[in-house]
Amino acid sequence: MQKIRKGDKVVVLTGKDKGRSGDVAKVMPKDGKAVVTGINMVKRHTRQSQTSEGGIISKEAPIQLSNLAIVDPKDGKPTRVGFRMEGDKKVRFAKRSGDLIDG
Numbered sequence: 808m809q810k811i812r813k814g815d816k817v818v819v820l821t822g823k824d825k826g827r828s829g830d831v832a833k834v835m836p837k838d839g840k841a842v843v844t845g846i847n848m849v850k851r852h853t854r855q856s857q858t859s860e861g862g863i864i865s866k867e868a869p870i871q872l873s874n875l876a877i878v879d880p881k882d883g884k885p886t887r888v889g890f891r892m893e894g895d896k897k898v899r900f901a902k903r904s905g906d907l908i909d910g
């Protein structure tokens with residue numbers, strides 16, 4: 808089970824977007840990175856093709872998972888993630904408040 812999953816609300820801890828938050832669009836566990844909507848925007852020069860118009864486009868670049876923290880559901884501040892068993896199900900919980908993140 809992963810600490811950060813697609814659809815989670817996260818906040819950036821370090822880097823040029825420190826303090827900003829967004830939703831996780833994609834997680835790449837092999838690379839240890841995630842793509843967050845509206846965070847770590849970069850400009851890419853793209854060539855024109857039959858399907859897309861060329862030019863300079865802005866898109867999200869992957870960011871290291873260690874630079875992200877899940878937003879606590881109770882107070883909206885960054886929190887660490889813990890795991891516990893709820894019956895026969897393994898669930899994630901916020902270490903800051905103890906609230907469940909999923910489920």
